[in-house]
Amino acid sequence: MSSSECFENPPTLLSSTSSGVGTVQDVGGLKSYVTGSPHSNRAILFVSDVFGYEAPKLRKLADKLAVADQFLVVVPDFFYGDPLDLNNPDRDGWLKAHNMEKGHEDAKQVVAALKSKGLSAIGAAGFCWGGNVVVKLAGSTDIQAAVVLHPGHLTDEDINEVKVHIAILGAERDKIAPQEHIKHLGEILSAKSEFDSFVKIFPGVAHGWTVRYNDEDPFSVNSAEESHLDLTNWFTKYVK
Template sequence: MAEVDKACCSLPAVTTHDYKLNGTYNKLAGLDVYTTGPPHSTRALIAVYDVFGFAPQTLQGADLLSHSLDALVLMPDFFEGKPLPLSLYPPDTDEKKKTAGKFMQGTASIDANVGKLGEVVKEAKVKYETVKGWGCYGLCWGGKMAVLRSGAGTEFKAAGTAHPGRLAKEDAENLTIPFICLFSKEDGTPELMKEYWEVLEKSKENVVEKYGSMHHGWMGARANLEDKENLKEFERGYTHLASFFAKHL
């Protein structure tokens, strides 16, 4: 595993309830975009949420990274205000499975949204001219988006994911920039995780680590910040991302 940059910026304290946002909402490529951090920063991140959309924990993560990196962070609302309801998790009934499947094939179509991500980046690069280093990170569904935009011709200098979804060995093989991957204990099958890990660790620029006590979603909408262990690993995960992007952007 490649080492992260030792000079990591400090993370502010995480709020466990009634979180008050630091950012505002703007428009890019026809989408509402949560925008946090200095608009004239020299580095920026595109944050891609999980299927549950603008959850307080996910937005707080964007604020944490912005503060730590003194960076602009943009989180587009690809689902246009209609994410998958958290109440559908776990999909343990036929009706829940049907609803989730329809959402993943329609609103959350990877092919359609990867194109939208490209449009957001294109407009953002025009609007925020001072940015010299663009990066991207995604959670679960968003991690798939991030890795697919990190191959040949990418707009980004570095990218990454936490508790990645839809793992595919070829995605890791196609990377052309430094990439950080923070696994939970349950991201896909053990075989897929092993394949993905082994490809990533071939480059010393990549960072890959398993948060073995954490459930899938511990840094996104399914984070339980009232739980001491989840809170600790939530903070460690975002510190991990901040250190990586501080080094590469």
């Protein structure tokens, strides 16, 4: 996870109250961006990349998913107000302080809080750092489905623990999660008959393309939107 690709194309972070149509609330002890119908019985948890829950394009995607299929979408601040600062030279130290094991424990708290509010069906989507957290979450039946977008390095062991319907969306030009490795993980998943899986490699894009795309580049925008549609379709099918 220490590859420089993790830290490229950072979003412009805005105030937690100035981006998106949702609101910031406490969910499971974490400050969270919440968007969508409060009357829905279906929720989607977003686990961000290292740039955190205030990233405008991440929130835009949350808003889009909430409207598309009437999900309640929750984007927690897994970094407790301390997203990665590119001016901080000690990035390995930051990753150690904000490790995926802690992210997984926090994610379980958020899922439990959503269930306590009557949300009976829950999915989870993770981006880069968050993708690895979501794979850990998918090792239980606490959620119904998972989508992993340009993950960090996932091992065979990580994937062998998966117990729920899962989609992995990878990039052709990704040094952190090379397409050959993503395809290998897909082969492991396809051998499992107890749940559905879907693996797709997007041509011509690099790590982070789904939420760090260039608005001025039509190809980048179209590739991101295609991934967003795949994400929406997966959750529509399996989070009921």
